[in-house]
Amino acid sequence: MTIHRTTLPLVADLNTAPPAPAVARPLRVALVNMPWALSDRPSIQCGLLKAGLEAAGHTVDVHYLNLALAVGIGSDMYLQIAEMPAERTLMLGEWLFTVAAFGPVGGEDSYRAAFPAVDEACAKLGLTFEKLCELRGTWLPEWLDKVIGDIDWKQYDLVGFTSTFEQNVAALAGAARVKRLAPTVPTVFGGANLDGEMGLEFVRRFTDIDYVVTGEGDVALLHLAAALSGGGSGLGLPGLAARTPDGTVRARPPAQVREMDALPVPDFTDYFLQLDRLGRRAALGGRPVHLVVELSRGCWWGEKHHCTFCGLNALGMNYRSKSPRRAIDEIVAMASASRNLVIDTVDNILDMRYLGTFCDELAGHGYDLSMFFEVKANLSPEQLRRLRAAGVTRIQPGIESLSTRVLRIMDKGTDLLTNVRLLKWARYHRIAVGWNILTGFPGETDADYLNQAEIMPALHHLAPPLAFGELWMERFSPYFSKPPAQFHDIRPRQAYAFIYPLPDLDLAKIAYFFDHTSESQVSPEAVATLAAAVEVWRDRWPPDRPGPSLSYQRGPGWIRIMDSRGAHRSEQYLDGWQATVFQMCGDSPRTVAGLRRRMAEAQDVPHVPAVGELSEFLDSCVAWRGMIQEGGRYLSLALPTASRGQH
Numbered sequence: 001m002t003i004h005r006t007t008l009p010l011v012a013d014l015n016t017a018p019p020a021p022a023v024a025r026p027l028r029v030a031l032v033n034m035p036w037a038l039s040d041r042p043s044i045q046c047g048l049l050k051a052g053l054e055a056a057g058h059t060v061d062v063h064y065l066n067l068a069l070a071v072g073i074g075s076d077m078y079l080q081i082a083e084m085p086a087e088r089t090l091m092l093g094e095w096l097f098t099v100a101a102f103g104p105v106g107g108e109d110s111y112r113a114a115f116p117a118v119d120e121a122c123a124k125l126g127l128t129f130e131k132l133c134e135l136r137g138t139w140l141p142e143w144l145d146k147v148i149g150d151i152d153w154k155q156y157d158l159v160g161f162t163s164t165f166e167q168n169v170a171a172l173a174g175a176a177r178v179k180r181l182a183p184t185v186p187t188v189f190g191g192a193n194l195d196g197e198m199g200l201e202f203v204r205r206f207t208d209i210d211y212v213v214t215g216e217g218d219v220a221l222l223h224l225a226a227a228l229s230g231g232g233s234g235l236g237l238p239g240l241a242a243r244t245p246d247g248t249v250r251a252r253p254p255a256q257v258r259e260m261d262a263l264p265v266p267d268f269t270d271y272f273l274q275l276d277r278l279g280r281r282a283a284l285g286g287r288p289v290h291l292v293v294e295l296s297r298g299c300w301w302g303e304k305h306h307c308t309f310c311g312l313n314a315l316g317m318n319y320r321s322k323s324p325r326r327a328i329d330e331i332v333a334m335a336s337a338s339r340n341l342v343i344d345t346v347d348n349i350l351d352m353r354y355l356g357t358f359c360d361e362l363a364g365h366g367y368d369l370s371m372f373f374e375v376k377a378n379l380s381p382e383q384l385r386r387l388r389a390a391g392v393t394r395i396q397p398g399i400e401s402l403s404t405r406v407l408r409i410m411d412k413g414t415d416l417l418t419n420v421r422l423l424k425w426a427r428y429h430r431i432a433v434g435w436n437i438l439t440g441f442p443g444e445t446d447a448d449y450l451n452q453a454e455i456m457p458a459l460h461h462l463a464p465p466l467a468f469g470e471l472w473m474e475r476f477s478p479y480f481s482k483p484p485a486q487f488h489d490i491r492p493r494q495a496y497a498f499i500y501p502l503p504d505l506d507l508a509k510i511a512y513f514f515d516h517t518s519e520s521q522v523s524p525e526a527v528a529t530l531a532a533a534v535e536v537w538r539d540r541w542p543p544d545r546p547g548p549s550l551s552y553q554r555g556p557g558w559i560r561i562m563d564s565r566g567a568h569r570s571e572q573y574l575d576g577w578q579a580t581v582f583q584m585c586g587d588s589p590r591t592v593a594g595l596r597r598r599m600a601e602a603q604d605v606p607h608v609p610a611v612g613e614l615s616e617f618l619d620s621c622v623a624w625r626g627m628i629q630e631g632g633r634y635l636s637l638a639l640p641t642a643s644r645g646q647h
């Protein structure tokens with residue numbers, strides 16, 4: 001199959017986009033958040049667009065049909081399906097809406113045969129496969145008829161569907177019903193699933209979609225609403241794709257927001273109103289609401305070194321972020337208005353400026369915030385301390401591997417010791433870390449896998465990886481746009497053919513995830529060894545018990561190291577300069593020469609050991625797994641028991 005690279009022109013600067021024309025008359029706009037958007041949080045896209053459109057004079061209702069479905073099938077089952085990672089081949093959420101979208105397409109048995117994991121999914125959901133098929137074949141189409149039929153769509157001048165992750169098919173099914181009930185009301189689709197040429201193919205093939213936003217929606221939707229309010233159309237507007245009367249697709253490059261502070265504060269009113277109307281317990285079970293905040297777009301690391309597997313930021317890697325002042329005000333205002341303290345940022349990477357006044361001021365407020373950030377793994381212990389003091393309790397650093405060689409292949413900008421240092425000090429500061437181990441990179445060898453497996457027992461006191469698996473290929477990633485010689489036969493993920501059983505849809509154009517064949521040099525045995533080592537580590541951290549520990553107490557002239565990583569608890573003392581050296585290797589990896597220099601400069605170190613003596617001691621620490629070493633740099637693994645420096 002030929003994979004088409006994007007044909008959409010590159011992004012236009014917002015400053016070069018024409019200003020939105022004046023609004024001739026205010027419109028009534030509906031925005032729809034379909035399943036399988038997470039039900040425990042409002043939609044940042046809908047909240048932002050509502051605020052922007054209302055500031056321009058329009059009236060906007062956001063319909064959270066994902067909440068309605070959570071109540072309909074049960075909050076637990078809903079979230080289990082919504083949280084199944086889309087890249088993990090099945091795309092179950094999308095498949096479940098295929099009959100609602102395209103009619104009785106059948107194909108259940110062939111889907112099951114292609115994806116035996118569907119039986120595992122059924123077991124987790126407490127359903128038989130037959131019941132799952134009933135959900136797909138009759139229950140969901142009837143449910144959608146009802147919830148769409150309950151809304152008067154004719155009152156609107158424009159209906160928008162947002163689509164990220166597994167929302168495409170439900171949105172198509174919803175749009176078809178809206179068009180049946182209100183054929184003259186224009187529909188617009190937008191969201192990450194429609195970026196670039198994916199959006200062009202959707203608007204070409206699906207006549208229930210009138211317009212597609214092919215990039216950031218903030219400017220495009222304002223232009224569209226203004227044009228419609230004056231009796232015009234969206235044809236030829238920046239960031240919009242549409243069919244011309246002769247059936248071809250016309251698209252203009254999307255405009256980007258440059259000044260993040262100029263964005264409105266998202267309006268989540270509809271989410272909370274509908275949550276209260278439907279009942280929080282029915283919609284969410286016991287889960288708390290996660291407020292969603294967007295403080296930046298793009299990625300400052302990716303601007304310089306695009307990680308080879310990363311397909312994020314399709315058309316806008318250039319980094320833009322809100323000022324620390326605006327970020328603080330927005331977080332405090334949201335927490336105040338909604339009485340929620342659990343806040344998730346949707347940013348790809350933390351703005352390092354926030355380690356200053358942003359952290360200090362939030363720490364000074366003393367609120368019990370629980371914030372989530374994606375961060376780069378090279379945060380220092382002090383930076384982690386500041387984040388925790390500000391209320392950051394959860395992070396996702398791009399760790400991806402414990403092999404420096406593989407991390408270099410990824411162009412990840414981190415290494416083994418940096419990754420371990422982050423895991424260590426995050427645990428010390430009580431910050432939960434979500435991370436994965438990825439495999440399948442071109443140029444890997446058995447040694448890369450076996451070395452990782454070998455060091456893992458030394459790390460059992462640190463948060464284990466959430467998942468272990470082969471990299472998946474994403475549209476817009478360097479591996480997709482310029483595949484390495486070892487990757488062949490790049491094709492849309494197999495599940496797309498089951499999700500879109502439509503002969504006239506070009507799957508290569510609408511797919512975001514791709515399968516590929518790889519000429520791997522790694523043996524199955526090496527993969528199995530690493531997989532087994534990850535499983536052992538994960539087993540040491542059952543959900544209901546604290547994991548193993550490796551910590552030390554500091555006394556006058558000595559430290560006591562307590563270790564529960566192995567089968568038996570053990571304890572040992574280090575005295576004098578050995579205790580000093582062990583602690584000096586705690587914050588950052590140190591070399592023999594660097595340690596000797598620091599010891600010579602320190603006032604309270606009476607004896608600087610010779611090179612041989614020091615090397616021998618460091619290597620002995622590596623042997624009993626008190627340290628790890630790479631390239632002559634040593635990092636000690638034990639955490640201080642004292643909470644010096646913690647808030």
Ligand code: SF4
Nearest residue numbers: 299301302307310348
């Ligand atoms: S993986 Fe993360 S750090 Fe790397 S380019 Fe993508 S967003 Fe940036």
